[in-house]
Amino acid sequence: MGLYNKYFKRYKLPFLIAVTCVVFEAFCDLLGPTLMSNIINTGIEQGSLSKVYYWGALMLIVTGIGACFAVTRNILASKVSQRMGADLRYDLFKKIMSFSEVSADKLESGSLITRMTNDTAQIVQFNGIMRIFLKAPITCVGSIVLASILNFRLSIIIYSVVAVVGVLIVISMKLSYPRFYKLQKAMDKVNSVVQEYLIGVRLVKAFGTYDKETDKFEEANLNLMKMGVSSQMIITFISPLMTLIVGIGTVVVILTGSKLFLSRLASPGDISAFTIYMAQILTSLIMITNIFNTFVRTKASTSRIKEVIDAEEDFNHDGKAVQLKGAVEFKNVTFAYPNGSGVPAIKDLSFSMREGESLAIIGPTGSGKSTIAWLLLRFYDIDSGEILINDNNIKELDITSVRNAIAIVPQKPMLFSGSVAENISWGNNKSKEDMIKEAAAKAQASFIDKMPEGYHSTLGSSAVNISGGQKQRISIARGILKQAPVLILDDATSALDAVTEAKVRDNLNSKETNQTIITITQRCGTAMFADKILVMDNGRKVGYGTHDELMESCEIYQDIYKTQIESSREA
Template sequence: MKLYSRYFNRYKIPFLIAICCVTLEAVCDLLGPTLMSHIINNGIESGSLDKVYYWGFRMLLVTLIGAVFAVTRNNLASFVSQRMGADLRTDLFTKIMSFSEESVDKIESGSLITRMTNDTSQIVQFVNGIMRIFLKAPITCIGSIILASMLNLRLSIIIYSVVAVVAILITISMKLSYQRFYQLQKAMDRINTRVQEYLLGIRLVKAFGTYDKETREFEEANQNLMQKGVSSLLVITVISPLLSLFVGFGTVAVIYIGSRLFTLNMANAGDITAFTIYMAQILSSLLMITNVFNMFVRTKASTIRIREIFECDEDFKKSGMKEELSGDIVFHNVTFAYPGGSGVPAVKNLSFTVKKGESLAIIGPTGSGKSTIAWLLLRFYDTGEGNILINGINLKNLGVDEIRNEIAIVPQKPTLFSGTVKENIIWGNKNATAEEISLAAEQAEAEFITQMPEGFESSLGSGGVNFSGGQKQRISIARGLLKKSSVLLLDDATSALDAITEARVLRNLKERKEDQTVIIITQRCGTAMTADKVLVMENGIGVGFGTHAELIKSCQVYRDIYETQIESSKEA
C-alpha cells in the first residue's frame, strides 16, 4: 500500500466521507431484518395494524436513508478511483519518459503498454471496489452475525460454522489465484508485444509474405492468453459455487432448526424470519468479500508490475551547473560495454578530439562501435572507463537536459509523429519563425514540402507512413538543423538519400554560418571525405584518426573502404 498512500492522501477527505457513508449504509441494511422481526412479532402476530404501520414506516425511512448514503458513496468512489487512475497513469508516463537506457532495455514496450492500461485499470477497479464493497461487506457480515446472535444464540452456532468454512475457502482461493493472475498479465504482455511488432513491421511482413508465420505466432500467444485466463478463473468458478452451497446449507439448517425451536416455544416467527434475512445478508457479504479478495489477488500482481516501473533507474539528473557546452569534444581512453550484454566492450580505450566548429566523420564496418559513440555523447549510457569532456567539463558532472539541449541528433531511422510536417520540424525549436523553418527545410533539400498542396501544413500519418524513406530522413534533418544546437549529430542520417542529394545536404551543412560542431556517422567513404577529420573504427577500437589524405596513407582499414567503394565505382 506504500505505493498508493500518496494518492489516497490527495483525496483523503472524499475518501473519509465515503467510508462514513458506507458505514452508515451498512447500519441501515442491518436494521432492516430487526425492524422486520418487530413488524411480525409486535404487529402481525398480535393483530395490531397500527404496529405494522409504525414499524413499517421506520423500516421504509431507514431504507430511504440507506439509499442516500449508497448514492453518495458511489459518486465519491467513482471520483476518487478515476482521479487516482489518472494520476497514476501520469506518474507512470513521467517515470517512463525519464527511464535510463538500461531501464528501456529491461522492460519491453508491449509490457509497458499493458502496465499503463490493463494493470492501471485493475487498480482503479480495486480502489473503486474498496470504497463501494470492501468496507461495506465486512461491516454487514459482522453486524449480521452480532444481531443474529442477539436474536437467538442457539441458531447463531450455524452461522459461526458457515463463516469458518467460508474463511477456509477464501484462503485457499487466494493462494491458488495469485500466481495464475500474475501469469495472466505476463501472457497479456506477450500478445501486446506480438501485435506491436507486427504493426511496426507490417510492410516487411507483406514484402516477405510471412503472413502464416505471424498468424501462427499470434495464435500461439492468443491461445496462451486464453489458457492462462481459464486457469486463473477456474479457481473462482469452483470456489464461488461452494460458498453459495455452504451458505445455502446454513439457511436450510436455520429454517429446519428454527421450526423445531418454534414448536418448543424457544423461538418466534419474527426472529426466524429475521435470522433467515441475516443469513442472506451474510451470504451476499461473503460473496462480495470473496470477489474483493480475488480482485485483490489480481491487483497485487498488477501492483508488483507497476512497482517494477517505479523502481527502474532514471536518467541522469540535472547537475544545476550553468556551463558553456560549445567547446571541444574530447574522448579520453573511453571503454564501454552495454549493460546486460555479452560483456565484450563496444568501444575500447578510445581517444580523439573534435575542435569546436569542426566536422568529424566516424566510419567503420557494421558493429564497430560507431553508434555507441553517439549514445555515450548523448549520455544515454555512462562510460565504464575513461572520460568524455565537452569544453573541458566531464559529462558525468552534467545532467542529461544540459547535454541534450546542446546536441541535435538525426537518427538513421527517423521517428516522425502524427501531425503536420511543420509540427515535426519545429519539435526541437517551438519558437522558430516561418523563415527559419523554410531555411532549415531548404538546407535539408526537403523542397518536396513546398511542392505539396498544403506545404508545411501537410499531414503525416503515424510514423510518417505516407512519406518515402528519403523524404522522412530530410524532414528529420531539417528538424535537427532547426534546433541550432552546439553539436549536430548525424547517425547515418543520409543513408536513404541518393548520392547527389546527399552531396547537396553535406554542402549546405558546410556553407551554413552557424559555428556548430558536426559529427557524421556513416558507412560511405564519399560522405566521410567531406569532413574535416575522420575517425576509423573497427571492433570497437579507433584504428585511425585524421584527414582523408592522412588516412589514405596511414590507415589500412580506411584505405580498404576507400578502394572498395570509390575505386570500384570508378572502374564500373
C-alpha cells in the first residue's frame, strides 16, 4: 500500500473527484429498479398513464445524470492512471540509475525490463479499473439494502447467494496469487533469454548454436505458457460457478416471488425490481471477482516493483565534496564480492601512487586486477582496510567527487546509438568540437575522418557497424576527454596492434597533463613502460616495482615476460 499512497498524494484531488462521481453514479444506478417498481405498481397496475410518464421521466433524468458522472470519472480515471504509469516508470528508471553494484548483480536486466514494462502496465491497468472497484461494492451493497427495504422475505435469498460467492472470491484470491507471481517470473526468463541472444547474436552465429538457443527459448516460452494457463485456470472455474449460483438465486427469487404474490405478500413491481437488483448484484459480483483476480496479479507486480524501489542504492552523497587530484593509495585492503563464493577477490593489498605516475597492473586471469578498479570507483565497499585519494578516505567523500576524479575505459567498450561525436563527448558533455577531435587524435582514432559523415556518423546499437579496435579507440577518446585526475585503462588496448598501442601510450603518458594512469593489462609489453608495475596473483600482491626490479625479484612476472616477450623473439 505504501507504493499507492505515494502516488495517491500526487493525484489526491482528481482521485477524490473521481470517487465522488463513482458514488453518485452508483446511487443513480441503484435508483433505477426502485423507479421501475413505482412505474409498475403505481402506474401500470393502477392504469394511471400520468404516473407512468412521471416515474418514467424521472427515471430518464436519473439515468442521464448517472451517465454524466460516468463520463467524468472515466476521463479522470484515465488521466490519473496514465500519469501514474508515466511517473512510476520514471521513478523506476531513476532508481535503477542509482542502483548499487550489489543490486545490479542481484536483479537481472531482463527482469528489470519486465518490471518496468509488464509489471508497471499491470499496475496502471488496475489503477484504471479502480473506478469499477469502488462502484461494484457500492452497487452490490446498495442493491441488497434496497432489495431488503422492498421485501425482506425475498432478500434472504440474496444474502445466501452473496455469502456463497464471497467464499468463492476468497478461495480464488488465495489460489491465484502464487500462480501470478510465478507467471511474472516466467516472463522474466523469456526476456532474459531473448536479451542474451540479442547481445551474443554474433557468437551464436560463429559457433552455429542456433538449435541450442532455440531450445532454450522454447523451454522458457513453454514454461511461460504453462504458468499462464495455470494462473487463468482458477478464474476459468470460479467465474462460471459464480454465474451459476447467482442464476440459481434469480430463479429462486422468481419462484418465491410468485408464491408471495399469490399470498399478496409481494407486488409485481417488487418482483420485477428484485429481478433487476439480482442482475445488478450478479454484475457487481462478477466485477468484484475480476477486480480481485486483477488485484492478485497486481499484488504480485507491486511486490516485484517494490523489490526495485527498496533495492540498495549507490553510496550516499552526504560525504565531503572536494576537488581531488591523482594521488592514490590502498592500505591493507581486503574484499570479497557480496553474494559470491565468500573467497576474497582482494587480500590485504597495499600500494601507493603519486600524482602523475603511471601504474600497470598485471597478473593471471582472475587475479583481481579489474576488481581494484571497481573498488577505486567505489562500486563496492571493501571489507577491511582503506582506499585513499589525496589522503582522503573515499568512504568519507561524496561519491560524485570520487567518480568525477576518475575516468575509466572498460575492457569491453560500451558505445551507445548516436553519432561518434556524441559518444566521445559522453565523457564531458561541455566539450567543444575541437576538444573532441583532440581527444580522438590522442586515441589514434583517425579513422573517424574517413567515415561517411565524419564525427557526425551514426553508430548503431552497441556500435555493431564498426570494428573492435575502432570501438576501443572511441572509448579511449571518451576517457581522455573527461580530463579526470585519474585514468583507468582496463585492458583497453587489447584489440590494438603494437604500433597503435605504443602511440596511444605515448600520448597518454605525456607529463603535460600530470594525470595518474592505471593500466590493467595481461601484456607484459604494455606493462613494462609504466613507472611502476603491480603484479597480482590469486587476489594478492606478489610483486611491485619497476620492470627491471621485478625481473630480478618476481618469479611470476619473469614467467609472464619469458612466455610473452622472449618466446615471441625466438619465434
